[in-house]
Amino acid sequence: MLSELSTDALILGAGSAGLACAEALHKAGIPFRVLEGRDRIGGRAFTDYGLAPELPLELGAQMVHGRHVVTHQWIREVGLSVRPWPVSQRALFSVDGRLCRLPWLAFPGYPGFGFRSFWAGARTLPRRLQSATAPDVSLADFLEREAPPLGARRLVELLHAHVYAADADEIGVLGPGEEERRAAEEFGYRNFRLEGGYTELFRRRAQAFQDRIHLGTTVRAIRYDEAGVTVEAGPADAADPDVFRARAAVVTFPLGVLKAGTVEFDPPLPESKLAAIRRIAFGQGYALQLRFAGSELKDRLGDFSMVWGGGATTFHRPGVLHRNVPEVISAFTVGREAASRSLLSASDRLQATVAELSAALPSGFPVGTVASTSVHLWPQDPFARGAYSFLPVGVGPEERQALAEPVGRTLYFAGEATEWHGDSATIHGAIATGLRAAAEVQRELQLQAGRAPLG
Ligand SMILES: Cc1cc2nc3c(=O)[nH]c(=O)nc-3n(C[C@H](O)[C@H](O)[C@H](O)COP(=O)(O)OP(=O)(O)OC[C@H]3O[C@@H](n4cnc5c(N)ncnc54)[C@H](O)[C@@H]3O)c2cc1C
Structure with a gap:
């Protein structure tokens, strides 16, 4: 002693x-x-200031969720600021080898999507989830029972996987539904990036x-x-x-x-x-930051905020709406895939992530060269042992x-x-x-x- x-x-x-x-x-x-x-x-909450000094990169908490949450007051009081991060508004969804922006999913022409699908995914299913009654089932079983159009199913899975850092068969319906009803602000629609970093x-x-x-x-x-x-x-x-x-x-x-x-x-x-x-x-997840040599993705895809191809990773772009910042993609992997990829060597993890990004882009589309990376593996961290x-x-x-x-x-x-x-x-x-x-x-x-x- x-x-x-x-x-x-x-x-x-x-x-x-x-x-x-x-x-x-x-x-x-x-x-x-x-x-x-x-x-x-x-x-x-842990920021990397080395990979792209002009653009502090979050290895843990990525965004401020919501317009009125206390974090904004905390940020203002110490002289920092936020910038809107238009996650869904500028997102690109990969559907059968084609990339489309969110509103366009509502139009026919994308197999599995179209207006019915979009409306079901954005409104009907979330409401049915919130008003579900006992007995509780997993989100996967709920979606199986409801049998929504493919596009609607994808939208709901995307939102839930990343909100809960878990797979659809692990997440309940009644508990999360009750939490969504209790939350002061609707989750996921207004997000901000903390300039200066957490x-x-x-x-x-x-x-x-x-x-x-x-x-x-x-x-x-x-x-x-x-x-x-x-x-x-x-x-x-x-x-x-x-x-x-x-x-x-x-x-x-x-x-x-x-x-x-x-x-x-x-x-x-x-x-x-x-x-x-x-x-x-306790969900699993981590954000692997990929700094690219050059800005091929932006040049070809425009100023996008996110690409998602239906897998365990959403590819966020923290530099959206910024000028003159390096091209960085935050590959946010969740669920069992995050737990198992966190055990891989750094090069195998990078390879798996780039392969997933490549699969989300149209066939033959050049992903570009990853010059350097940064990550904190929360599943392997003895002071966290997971994400949230x-x-x-x-x-x-x-x-x-x-x-x-x-x-x-x-x-x-x-x-x-x-x-x-x-x-x-x-x-x-x-x-x-x-x-x-x-x-x-x-x-x-x-x-x-x-x-x-x-x-
Ligand atoms: C990858 C990822 C992305 C996320 N994205 C977002 C997001 O976009 N927006 C958002 O709002 N939230 C996000 N979160 C969630 C957010 O980061 C957490 O909810 C929040 O940071 C939790 O704070 P806490 O104080 O509860 O726990 P922690 O921040 O984990 O604090 C607990 C502390 O206890 C310490 N500790 C543990 N064991 C011991 C011990 N034996 N002895 C002494 N100290 C110990 C730890 O080191 C740690 O500092 C994300 C989290 C992760 C991992």
Whole structure:
């Protein structure tokens, strides 16, 4: 045991939820420390500034989803800005070797598409999904039963695969439908790119309390009772961890880390919490950034935002509507394919990705030369173990609420998977949970005020 450090609150993890919680406690004047296993803050928000310095590239969270979410306020307050990212408006869909833009899918002439198909995919099916009744089935079974036109099926699969980072046979219908009803804003139609990148956003937000953040401090054990919390944490390779004591602790680890059981809870977490950890699912995904030599794609395809050929990868173009930026494609691969490709060598992964892009383009179309790449493989990352959470068959948002529930008066929970109002799997959802946990801790510490200080 190297040293013993006491404070009022410990925040475990310095991602969006942990930093939002820290900022709120800082403003409230409550002493706290943040313990973070990585050598950086931001968690699943992580920007690459090296591949194309003119165009910061997101390896984790890609966009700001929605016009009114709290992330915009966070961005404005630290002097950064956003730019609209017209994902669907300028998307190209590959249909039987032809590329077409979204509105044109509504017109006959594209096999499997046409007006009926477009309307079914954009309106009828999403509404039927939202009003589906028990028993719950997987999205794949639901689509099988509804037997929509091919184009409609493709549109729905595309949206769901990327919202949930999972395959259609893994995603439930009732749970996600309830979440969509609860969400404050319709998901997916208004998206923005954070100029400057998420890493810079969190660096600026944390500036006021950076001396309270312990980087390279991996939590190994959390021992708690009604008197307080003792956390053992330190560099991953250290024989003896440091010991941190506090009246309360906020756990913000990703669901993947909680599922893996690499952090010991003593006493073990209650069964309701363990059941929630088991039942909520954790999706897989990563964005492989491809920097091309030259801008052949833009020259030939115009200023497009995305290409999708029906597979596990959507090929986003972060430089859409920018002038004079290098040609970069963010290949966002999700689901089982992301998990298995993350195990490949870098060159085999690149080859598989370029082959998928090539298959989405008309036959003989030159893909161009990939000059350099960048990626963070979330499925292989011990501090994430995947991308973000989703509700599988038979699981509703009440499981997220059970995950968020404090244990006794000393252990609190935040992080995107604990968001039960329809905004899980996002930065703004994670921020909201950090603020909620900060309020819970503050209330408890106020109740405790007048008790003897920690010895
Ligand atoms: C590829 C990808 C694309 C995404 N796209 C978007 C998007 O476009 N828009 C959007 O809004 N959201 C997106 N998301 C989701 C968004 O990134 C997450 O919802 C959000 O970052 C989660 O924040 P969090 O604080 O809950 O968790 P995290 O950011 O994961 O923070 C948890 C922290 O705990 C730390 N930790 C874990 N284990 C330990 C331990 N034992 N000891 C100490 N520290 C530990 C981790 O290092 C991490 O810093 C995306 C995510 C991924 C992976």
